[in-house]
Amino acid sequence: MDKYLVRRIEAPMLTLAVALLLASLGNAKFWSVLVLAAGGFSLTSLPVLAGSFLIVVLFFNACLTLASFRYVAKPVLAVLVLAAAAASYFIVTYGIVIDRAMIQNVFETDTREATELLNWRMVLWIAVLGGLPALLIARADIRFPSGVRGLFERIRRALGSLLMAALVLALLFKSLAPMLHEHRELRFLLTPTNFVQALHGYLRNRFAADIVVAPLGRDAVKGAAWTGQARRTLTVIVVGETARAASFSLNGYARETNPLLARQDGLINFTHVSSCGTATAVSVPCVFSAFGREDYSQSKAERQEGLLDVLSHAGIDVVWRDNNSGCKGVCDRVAFEDLSRPTPGAGHCGGDECHDERLLDGLPELVRGRGKDLVVVLHQKGSHGPAYARRHPATFSRFGPECETGEFERCSRAEIQAAYDNTILYTDYFLSQAIDRLRQMAEQEGVDTALLYFSDHGESLGENNVYLHGTPYFFAPREQTEVPMMFWMSDSFGARFRIDRRCLAQRRNEPLSHDNVFHSVLGMLDVNTAVLNPRLDIFHACVRDA
Structure with a gap:
C-alpha cells in the first residue's frame, strides 16, 4: 500500500x-x-x-x-x-x-x-x-x-x-x-x-503590548432627579443576541412573533435601528463604548473605559448577568454572574445550556441585597444559530415544521425560518416577563424601574443564499445590520426623570443606531458628565422642565 x-x-x-x-x-x-x-x-x-x-x-x-x-x-x-x-x-x-x-x-x-x-x-x-x-x-x-x-x-x-x-x-x-x-x-x-x-x-x-485602560467619565455625578429621593432605581439593559428587526411583528413581520410585547402598556418600539457590527465580538464592545461605529476599533475600546464604568463613577451599582459567551471585556470592572451553565437546582436549564429565563431568577432578591441604585445588564442567548431550536423551550415551537438541527443542508429554508421565528417568540415572552416583574417591583416594592432592549446584530436566513452573520459591515445585508430596540419604564421612573413618554413615542420611527445607546442611558438616568453628547441622547428632547 x-x-x-x-x-x-x-x-x-x-x-x-x-x-x-x-x-x-x-x-x-x-x-x-x-x-x-x-x-x-x-x-x-x-x-x-x-x-x-x-x-x-x-x-x-x-x-x-x-x-x-x-x-x-x-x-x-x-x-x-x-x-x-x-x-x-x-x-x-x-x-x-x-x-x-x-x-x-x-x-x-x-x-x-x-x-x-x-x-x-x-x-x-x-x-x-x-x-x-x-x-x-x-x-x-x-x-x-x-x-x-x-x-x-x-x-x-x-x-x-x-x-x-x-x-x-x-x-x-x-x-x-x-x-x-x-x-x-x-x-x-x-x-x-x-x-x-x-x-x-x-x-x-x-498579543500586543499590555493594555492600559484610560479613564472615562470620572466627572460623572447624579443630577437633580436624584436629589432627595428615597426610592431606589433599577434599570435593566437587555442585550439581545442575533435578533433581527425584520422578524419582529412589532416591525411589520407577517408572523405574530411578538404577541405579548404588542400588549405591553407603555412599551415604545423603535423601528429603524442599525447595529455597530455584524458579530457579537464587535457589536457588544462597540455599543458600550463612547466611540460610535465610525470611530470604533477593538484596540481603542480595550484601552478606554466604557458606559458601565461611567455609571459606576456616578455611584450606581452595575451587575452583568450572562447567558452567552461573556461580555467581550465590557464588564471587566463590574460585578459579573455567569448563568449560562447548568448548576444543581438551577431552573430553566436542560442538557448543557440554560434558556434566557434564568437571567430573571432572583432579580428582586438581587435588588434588595444590593440596597443601592442598580443597573443590571442581561446578556441573552437569544437567537444564536445555527441550532435555533435549542434556544427556546419546546413549548415555544409554535411555527413549524422547524429545523431541529444545526445542519442547514438537512432543512428547507422555511424550516430554518420557523426555528428562528420561534426564538423571537421566546424572546417576546422573556422580555414580557422582565417587564411584568419590573412593573410589579415598582408597584409593590417602591423601586423606580425601566428596561432598554436592543440586539447586538441581526441574522441572515437564506436571503441571497447567505446564512448566519459576521459579514463585513460595508457590504453586509440589512438583515444582519437592522436590529430591534425598545424601551419601557414604570410611571414612577418617568415621573422621577421627567421623561415624556408621548414625546419619546413620536421618535420611534426616526433613524437610530447603537451609537445612541451610550449617551441615551446616561441621559435617561440624569448622569451629568462631559462625555455625554446630548445630540445622541434620544431622551434629551423628551425631558420635561422641572
Whole structure:
C-alpha cells in the first residue's frame, strides 16, 4: 500500500499542484461570485475569468515556493489544505466571509456553541478536500533544491510567478478593476489568503503590548432627579443576541412573533435601528463604548473605559448577568454572574445550556441585597444559530415544521425560518416577563424601574443564499445590520426623570443606531458628565422642565 501512497516529486511541481488545488477546489464560492461579477460565464467573459484564475495560481505558487524548504514544506502545505477545506465548507454552506472579526468569533465562541456546527457532512468535506491531499503531501518523497543555489532558484521561481501574475493583471486591469471595486467581498472569499490575513490581524491585536485602560467619565455625578429621593432605581439593559428587526411583528413581520410585547402598556418600539457590527465580538464592545461605529476599533475600546464604568463613577451599582459567551471585556470592572451553565437546582436549564429565563431568577432578591441604585445588564442567548431550536423551550415551537438541527443542508429554508421565528417568540415572552416583574417591583416594592432592549446584530436566513452573520459591515445585508430596540419604564421612573413618554413615542420611527445607546442611558438616568453628547441622547428632547 505504501508504495502507492509514496511518490517522488520535485518541490516546484508540488507547490504548483497545491496552488492549483487551493485555487480551484478550495474557492468554489470565490469563483461563483467572480463569474456573476463578470456578467456570467460566456465567451466574452472567458478571458477575464481564465486570466483571474491564472493570477491566483501564480500568486499562490509564489508564496508556496518561498516555503518549500525541507522540514517546513510538508507541515505548511498540509495545514494550508486542511484549513482551506474547513474555510471553504463554512463559506459554501453558510455563505459567510472570513475576516478578522470572524476569526475573533472562532476563538471567543464557547465550546458548546462551536459543537453545534459539527456534523458528518463537514467531516466528510474536510476529509476529502483537505485530509486526502494532506495525506498525499505527508507521504510524498519531495526533492528539494539544496544549498545557496537552491535558495536562489526558489527566489527566481517566486519572482517569476509574481512577474507573470503582474503582467496578466496589467493586461486585464481595465476589466478587473471595476469588478473588484463593486465586489469588495471577493477578498474575504479567496482561500487561504482570507484566513491567513485575518488570523494575522487577530493575533497581532491579541498579543500586543499590555493594555492600559484610560479613564472615562470620572466627572460623572447624579443630577437633580436624584436629589432627595428615597426610592431606589433599577434599570435593566437587555442585550439581545442575533435578533433581527425584520422578524419582529412589532416591525411589520407577517408572523405574530411578538404577541405579548404588542400588549405591553407603555412599551415604545423603535423601528429603524442599525447595529455597530455584524458579530457579537464587535457589536457588544462597540455599543458600550463612547466611540460610535465610525470611530470604533477593538484596540481603542480595550484601552478606554466604557458606559458601565461611567455609571459606576456616578455611584450606581452595575451587575452583568450572562447567558452567552461573556461580555467581550465590557464588564471587566463590574460585578459579573455567569448563568449560562447548568448548576444543581438551577431552573430553566436542560442538557448543557440554560434558556434566557434564568437571567430573571432572583432579580428582586438581587435588588434588595444590593440596597443601592442598580443597573443590571442581561446578556441573552437569544437567537444564536445555527441550532435555533435549542434556544427556546419546546413549548415555544409554535411555527413549524422547524429545523431541529444545526445542519442547514438537512432543512428547507422555511424550516430554518420557523426555528428562528420561534426564538423571537421566546424572546417576546422573556422580555414580557422582565417587564411584568419590573412593573410589579415598582408597584409593590417602591423601586423606580425601566428596561432598554436592543440586539447586538441581526441574522441572515437564506436571503441571497447567505446564512448566519459576521459579514463585513460595508457590504453586509440589512438583515444582519437592522436590529430591534425598545424601551419601557414604570410611571414612577418617568415621573422621577421627567421623561415624556408621548414625546419619546413620536421618535420611534426616526433613524437610530447603537451609537445612541451610550449617551441615551446616561441621559435617561440624569448622569451629568462631559462625555455625554446630548445630540445622541434620544431622551434629551423628551425631558420635561422641572
